[in-house]
Amino acid sequence: MIRNKVVLITGASGEMGHSLIQRLSEAGNSSIITIDLQPLDPGVRDRVTKEFTGSILEDHLLQRILAEFEIDTIFHLAALLSTRSEFTPITAHQVNVEGTLKLLNFAQAQGESHARPVTFIYPSSIAAYGMKSVEFKNRVGAVKEHEWNMPTTMYGCNKLYCEHLGRYFTENFKQLAAEKLSGKVDFRAIRFPGLISAETVPSGGTSDYAPEMIHAAAKTEPYACFVKPQTRIPFMAMPDAVEAILRLAAAPREDLTQTVYNITAFNPSAAEVHDLVLKGFPDAQITYEPDVKRLEIVESWPADVDDSAARADWAFAPKYDLESAFSDYLIPRIRERYRD
Numbered sequence: 001m002i003r004n005k006v007v008l009i010t011g012a013s014g015e016m017g018h019s020l021i022q023r024l025s026e027a028g029n030s031s032i033i034t035i036d037l038q039p040l041d042p043g044v045r046d047r048v049t050k051e052f053t054g055s056i057l058e059d060h061l062l063q064r065i066l067a068e069f070e071i072d073t074i075f076h077l078a079a080l081l082s083t084r085s086e087f088t089p090i091t092a093h094q095v096n097v098e099g100t101l102k103l104l105n106f107a108q109a110q111g112e113s114h115a116r117p118v119t120f121i122y123p124s125s126i127a128a129y130g131m132k133s134v135e136f137k138n139r140v141g142a143v144k145e146h147e148w149n150m151p152t153t154m155y156g157c158n159k160l161y162c163e164h165l166g167r168y169f170t171e172n173f174k175q176l177a178a179e180k181l182s183g184k185v186d187f188r189a190i191r192f193p194g195l196i197s198a199e200t201v202p203s204g205g206t207s208d209y210a211p212e213m214i215h216a217a218a219k220t221e222p223y224a225c226f227v228k229p230q231t232r233i234p235f236m237a238m239p240d241a242v243e244a245i246l247r248l249a250a251a252p253r254e255d256l257t258q259t260v261y262n263i264t265a266f267n268p269s270a271a272e273v274h275d276l277v278l279k280g281f282p283d284a285q286i287t288y289e290p291d292v293k294r295l296e297i298v299e300s301w302p303a304d305v306d307d308s309a310a311r312a313d314w315a316f317a318p319k320y321d322l323e324s325a326f327s328d329y330l331i332p333r334i335r336e337r338y339r340d
């Protein structure tokens, strides 16, 4: 008999959390425990075994989970995104860094209590990079994981540091496992590009201009884009992001040559996104009103990332390219969503 896996998702009410709950519950072999400040949407609530409403910073919540469940895998999605973190940097640090440290410590305690490693999946971000100028980022193109790790935002600093914390816990795990075969933390991180979902609009991020542009067009609302037409960063469609997270979680540890992996699917300029939006929604009213601070953040992110390690180590392969993300996923699903 296959033992039912117990999966913990923090930040479960966010964009990625909803899609992840759907995918895990469709696969059917996981019990899902969630934590979020916000209650889950009614559409996904009945797919989870237990929902905790509260903050990852509340020790008693993690203690209760530790006492009640044997967690195999943690998807630690809870975070304040990049724009929001610039408004409240100290809170961002508390949630993004102290929260992650608590979860890593929780994973370690779980691993110790049931003597096998807990897989810890961490969504990092292109915000971990800091390119020195727009001209430079456009010239160097796709960057590798170890290059240009000079984040300019609190969020980016938090993500980069937590990648190192995770590696610290994992290297600790490898040594101890060799000595006494007891499990600790098996940390794996993906540096996500901007994500675009047909189901939800993100909040507090700086790559939000692309999804906002598409959703506004579908709602026949005018949209003032906060970056320039030529601004370029990598993106991917949400189903590919969720597939990637599941694939990395399932990969045999011995196949992984690094703890942090870039992934990407396409890297359009804002004007190229705009053109595709117009194909699907010819009446879209999109203008450009760059916001100095948010533009500066996006301009510090790479124009492209090199994801060859993810492709080689765990067969990362996005289904959607730019054209098909629009024609086969975003336009039909978003049109359906706002019908009437």
Ligand code: SER
Residues within 6 Å of the ligand: 081, 082, 083, 124, 125, 126, 127, 155, 192, 193, 194, 195, 204, 205, 206, 207, 208
């Ligand atoms: N998409 C995120 C943001 O814009 C970065 O990971 O904050």
